[in-house]
Amino acid sequence: MSRKFLPDLICLALFAVAGLVIWERGRPLAEVDADVPLVMPGNGEVDHRFDFPAAWDTARIPTATRFDPPLGTEHLGLVYNAQKFWEMNEARGGHHTGDDLNGIGGMNTDLGDPVFATADGLVIYAGEPSQGWGKIVVIAHKVADGRTLHSMYAHLYRIDVSLGALVSRGEKVGIVGTANGYYPAHLHFEMRNGEGVDIGAGYATNPLSHLDPMGTVASMRNAAVDDLSGSPLARVLTK
Ligand SMILES: [Zn+2]
Structure with missing residues (x-):
């Protein structure tokens, strides 16, 4: 040529x-994409509703025999629930999908407080799905009756575990944040009955897979309540 x-x-x-x-x-x-199933992730975006753990990851999800609160002491001391599960929020047009746990000092006094894994589990999500959600960790737990439950920790300032990590009950998964300044610091805590990772919205009209988070923790607490120790001053005076 x-x-x-x-x-x-x-x-x-x-x-x-x-x-x-x-x-x-x-x-x-x-x-x-005529032969691709509808509503599959497109354009490089990931739709986490279809983000199922692989079979070998599912097999790694440990069975949790005890659940503890994710904030404050292991008996839920030093914490209050500012917005309970399924409370109607007219401004947001739906029911609250989690429990909003706060340090008893209110406002930002709990900013940076440690957030604990509620039970033994496998980290199946660690990331920031949106500015309003902030950083989120989702942990999968198998429970005695065969179900897989997910615990979700939202609005974190920082994430301290990585995707795929096995965590123990009480292990620090991150610290309390404000979701990029959208709210006063608090932990939005959810429990779900499910398989796929669906971050969804913080307010909904149908509970779908959402469970009452602190009610679920209480029902699977599986630990006796400790006696409260006496105050330090009382101990000094009685010596
Ligand atoms: Zn919330």
């Missing part, structure tokens, strides 16, 4: 490629 035609050929090839790209982009998605 004569070298004279080479630049023309290269130009022709480039036009052909550009034309193909434009044509492909202009085609409706349904035509391009």
Whole structure:
């Protein structure tokens, strides 16, 4: 082939490629992906409702025999529930999907407090799905009756565990945050009955897989309440 035609050929090839790209982009998605199941992740975005742990990860989810509160002391001392599960929030147009746990000092006094894994489990999500959610950790637990439950810890300032890690009850998963300044510091804590990781919304009209978080922890607490020790001053005075 004569070298004279080479630049023309290269130009022709480039036009052909550009034309193909434009044509492909202009085609409706349904035509391009006709044999791909509907509502699968597209355009490089991940839809976590379809983000199921792999079979070998599912096998790694430990059976949890005891659940503790995720904030404050292991007997839920030093904490109050500012917005309980399924309370109606007119401003948000739905029911609250979790419990909002706060340090008893209120407002931002609990900013940076440790957040604990409620039970032994496998970290199946660790990331920031949106500015309003802030950083989130989701842990999967198998329970005695065969169900898989998920605990979710939201609005974190920092995440201290990684995806795929096995965590023990009471292990620090992160610290309390404000979801990028959207709210006064608190822990939005959820419990769900489920398999796939669906972050969803903080307010909903249908509970779907959502469980009463602190009610679930209490029902699977499986630990006796400790006697409270006397105050330090009382001990000094009685010596
Ligand atoms: Zn909340």
